[in-house]
Amino acid sequence: MSNQAVNNSENNNVTLVLFHNDLRVADNATLLKASKISINGKLLLLYASSLTDILDNKDHYDAYRYEAMGQARQQFLHESLADLNASLIQRGNRLLYLQKGEEALDVFTQLSNLIAQQQVTDICISQTADYNQNKVYDLLQAKYPEIQWHIQTTATLFDELPLESLPKSFTQFRKQVVCQKVC
DSSP, X not given: OOOOOOXXXXXOOEEEEEESSOOOSTTOHHHXXXXXXXXXSEEEEEEXXXXXXXXXXXXXXXXXXXXXXXXXXXXXXXHHHHHHHHHHHHTTXXXXXXXXXXXXXOHXXXXXXXXXXXXXXXXXXXXXXXXXXXXXXXXXXXXXXXXXXXXXXXXXXXXXXXGGGSOSSHHHHHHHHHHHHHO
């Protein structure tokens, strides 16, 4: 996962990874996919705070904005991003972090400029249930139809649980649990 670009006519792809919720390096399907795509190209790893600020207020809930987060949540995010960056540096890359400054362009515009300047050919994201984040992804896909999108699912704890052995209804589950404690 080197950040070095190979400037030859055979392969000049530029792959952008947009981190959102999954800030891990180990076991990250999105990062693995991106590293395979960019094997002979350039790999950009990016976290964009407040990306959803471009949406209308009626579609955007302030609870999801960085500025509206509590101090503990901001600290957790900050430490998680620092850990992610340290892990990426160990692997020969680094995390780019876009955020809105006092006089800076909004984050969506900054991201659009980066995509255009770097001539991004592929964008890799983790699948998310975040409605506003998905709306922003839709806007980016409409703005850059020539870019190939790769959406990966995120591994969760539920992937490892034996869910198929659970009863079909809560009543059956409750009876099973009660029987284990009482019987």
